[in-house]
Amino acid sequence: MNSIQNPHLKFDFLALGESVVDFISSDPVANLGEAAHFERFAGGxxxxLAMNMARLGNRVALGSCVGEDGFGQLIRQKVGAAGVDLSCLQISSEAPTTLIPVTRTTRGTPDFSVYRGADTCLQPNENLLDAAAHSGIVHTSAFALSREPARSTILQALEVARQNGQRVSLDPNFHPRIWPDVADFKAILQAAFRYVNITKPSLDDCIRLFGAGFEPAEYAAHFLQWGAEIVAISLGAEGTFLAxxxxxxxxxxxxxxxxADVTGAxxxxxxxxxxxxxxxxxxxxAIRSGQVVAEIKIxxxxxxxAxxxxxEIFSKAQLIQYQTCHM
Amino acid sequence: MNSIQNPHLKFDFLALGESVVDFISSDPVANLGEAAHFERFAGGxxxxLAMNMARLGNRVALGSCVGEDGFGQLIRQKVGAAGVDLSCLQISSEAPTTLIPVTRTTRGTPDFSVYRGADTCLQPNENLLDAAAHSGIVHTSAFALSREPARSTILQALEVARQNGQRVSLDPNFHPRIWPDVADFKAILQAAFRYVNITKPSLDDCIRLFGAGFEPAEYAAHFLQWGAEIVAISLGAEGTFLAxxxxxxxxxxxxxxxxADVTGAxxxxxxxxxxxxxxxxxxxxAIRSGQVVAEIKIxxxxxxxAxxxxxEIFSKAQLIQYQTCHM
Structure with missing residues (x-):
């Protein structure tokens, strides 16, 4: 551990949302139907992110729900082995562990299907809400907010976090296969943003939400208007924009x-x-440190x-160049 | 083709129910969480059964529903290549193709999870009901009857089949993971049996439905009482009982x-x-012919x-020994 730990906090970081098994095709193919062999990974x-945060020395809990099945056991084992606290990891007998088959791609967008299961079943139990009240940053994702009852559970936890003076971060990861209705997505996301301090949309997320053809600063203005205080837009090869x-x-x-491998960057x-x-x-x-860790990963x-x-990351971050933008 | 084809029929056989992708672990493991690699197969x-019936020279249609995805395309391709008519194969944009990860086992019961998807979305369109009215045997499964709207669609099709003088067969395959509530399963199955002429439960199905400790004849009596005319109970290594x-x-x-391989026997x-x-x-x-084809498979x-x-099968069937049982 090398974090600046606040002794009044139970965790530095509480991650609320999906844990899934990814089935990744062994061969690069254009379409899932063409893939005959798959390798499975505990992920989501x-x-x-919970595992990465633990690897960086943070005290981390994962508030997620898995099925009462072999894949759920696998996730518990992998996440636990990364040093993540499992006291908020719920097990549902209502649905199997969420599963996502995806094609390996050398370039272009992978083909995938989403088999939503237990991740949607997250319940607002005492453990979870107590962790939300006592974690420095509480994080969630648009994927996790896309289905009930997980959505209501997470919104309640974010509210508790803010009432207790904690910060909230949200990954507004959008895909039409998760949210067929963009207007619906936008309304629910905006409602969630009343609790959000920190967000990092991709440029694709911005385009899907607000239309194409705008400058990063214009996209960032939308999130700031919704209530965010720190908006980092990842621009892929073009770097990162911060407002x-x-x-x-x-x-x-x-x-x-x-x-070498952009997966998980x-x-x-x-x-x-x-x-x-x-x-x-x-x-x-902070975004300079993000860039350093992304480069280590890539x-x-x-x-x-681990x-x-x-x-060392913070030192290297000082070497990352930046431009000051004028409004 | 070498069937005795009834020219008034559109199909000899209409199979109503699940088509799925099976993800079978490459290595034999006790628990799905232990399996790292999987091979996928179009099945269900x-x-x-539809593909087997086509391989035996019957005119076969498959009334099933797949997702608008790569796995759905795979199923269409495999089933079509086996000579099955695809005019009743529906595609749903509501749910992904049903997916079943399962462990390879050398012995014992495999571990599996069921990701129900498009198979449950079967709709009673004109094509399907017309095929039900004009197929010599209309077949379905308890698995397919376990979820709406497929259940109502299939029951309607079975009713149409019987009204048009066709025969109905039903595989009462039961697993607690599909039907958590046995009483509920029994009630729905009994309601479906008012349309059923032919059934082939396994001894396990019988035990789960009616309790352990009875003779095959006693189990068969339940199905006959529900309305079946031909009840073949598969007893595994003990052969088959017919009433x-x-x-x-x-x-x-x-x-x-x-x-060599009991899968699909x-x-x-x-x-x-x-x-x-x-x-x-x-x-x-007929059960002697069933035994011949099962032995070819095994x-x-x-x-x-194909x-x-x-x-040849019918000739070999005459060599299969049997005992006449006295009540």
Whole structure:
């Protein structure tokens, strides 16, 4: 552990939302129907972020729901082995563990199907709400908010977090296969944003929500208007755009590094970003730390290694170049 | 084709119910969570039976529903390649293709999870009901009857079939993971049996429905009382017990053959059994034909070969020994 731990907090970070099994095709194919062999991984963006946050030395709990089945046991085992507290991990007998078959791609968007199951069954029990009240940052995702009863449970937990002075972050990851109705998605997301301090949409998320053809600053303005204080828009190869409610605007210049595996780069960025914010760094330094962890992830195949040294990350973050944008 | 085709019929056989993708673990493991690699197969008992019936030279349609996804395309392709008519195969945008991960086992019961999806969405459209009215045997399964709206669609189709003088067969395959409530299962199954002429429960199905400790004849009596005319109970290594509404009772003595792969033996039996009934054979000769096809299946790895010669099967059936049981 090398975090600045607040002794009044139970956890530095509570991740609320999906843990799933990903079935990834062994061969790169264009269409799921063409894939004959699959490898399964314990994952889901929220569970992956929880594991990354633990690897960075944070005290982390995962508020998620799995099925009473072998895949649920697998997730418990993997998430626990990464150092994540399991006291808020619920088990439902109502539905199997959520499963997502996805094609391996060399380039382009993978083909996937979503078999929603237990992740939607998250209940607002005492454990979960107590953790929400006593975690430095409570995080969730649009995926998790897309179905009841998980949606109501998470909104209640976010409210409890804010009432207790904690910060809330939200990944507005949008895909039409999760939210067929964009208007519906936008309304529910906006309602959730009344609790949100920190968000990191992708440019694709922004385009799907607010239409194409705008500048990053214009997209960021929407999220700031909804109540966010720190908005980091990931622009892919173009880097990251940051806007804050105090009027700061920056753009990170990405380093030219050799890419081994971009899978999980977004979750890696999130973990460096939120860890720096937990340690009291400025929003600008936080996205620079996010960039450092994303680059560590991209440069090697597989998940982040355990016990990343955050002091080293924060030092490297000071070397990440940025531009100040003028409004 | 070598069937005795009734020119007034559109199909010899209409299979109503589940088509699914099975994800079978590459290695034999006790628990799904332990399996890292999976191979996917287009299957489902109803779709498998449809393919077997086509391989035996019957004119077959599959009344089933798949998702608007790669797995749905895979099923269409596989089922079509086996010679099954696809005009009653529906595609739903409401749910993904039903998916069943299952462990490979060397012995014992496999571990599995069921991700119900599009198979439950079967709609009673004109095509489907017209096929039900004009198919010699209309077949379905308890699995398919376990969820609405498929249940109501299938019950309506069975009613149409009987009103038009066709025969109905039902596989009362029961598993607590599909029907958590046995009383509920029994009530719905009994209601469906008012349309059923032919059934082939396993001994396990009988025990789950009516309790342990009874003789095959006693289990058969329940199904006859519910309205079935031909009840074949598969007893595994103990062979098959047959009872009819006219009071006949027989028991097949299984041949001692070398077992290569028992997967799909039940569906293979069904196909020989129903093909013989379609060709006007007696119930006794029909289960003997079922036994012949099951033995062909068991003696080799993989699915039944295409274009099985039914004349040859019927000849071999005459060599299958049986005992007449006295009540």
């Amino acid at each position: 963006q929220v569970a992956n 804050t409610h105090t009027g700061e605007q920056y753009r990170l210049v990405p380093n030219l590094i050799s890419v 977004g979750d890696a960025f999130w973990s460096g970003f939120l860890t720096a914010l937990l340690d009291g760094h400025s929003p600008l330094d 440069s090697r195949i597989g998940p982040l290694t 016990n990343l040294d955050r002091t | 008992q109803v779709a498998n 009819t509404h006219t009071g006949e009772q027989y028991r097949l003595v299984p041949n001692l053959i070398s077992v 039940g569906d293979a039996f069904w196909s020989g059994f129903l093909t013989a009934l379609l060709d006007g054979h007696s119930p006794l000769d 003696s080799r790895i993989g699915p039944l070969t 274009n099985l010669d039914r004349t």
